[in-house]
Amino acid sequence: xxxxxxxxxxxxxxxxxxxVGPKDFPIMLKxxxxxxxxxxxxxxxxxxxxxxxxxxxxxxxxxNKNEINKKDNLNDK
Numbered sequence: 817x818x819x820x821x822x823x824x825x826x827x828x829x830x831x832x833x834x835x836v837g838p839k840d841f842p843i844m845l846k847x848x849x850x851x852x853x854x855x856x857x858x859x860x861x862x863x864x865x866x867x868x869x870x871x872x873x874x875x876x877x878x879x880n881k882n883e884i885n886k887k888d889n890l891n892d893k
Contacts (some may be wrong), residue, residue: 833841 832844836844
């Protein structure tokens, strides 16, 4: 995975200031930060939903195993 150093970040910021302009640069940073925040919230929500589904599935499997074990114990008697 490529790594970005401070010099590369400085070059990117300099080019962004030249392209966007110094007046609109802070507005652009706020908008990008907002988009990143929205993306992080979306990913976190999806991860939470997947975790909930996984936990429900594991719980259901455990319940099924317990029922099968009880039935096996009753059949053995």
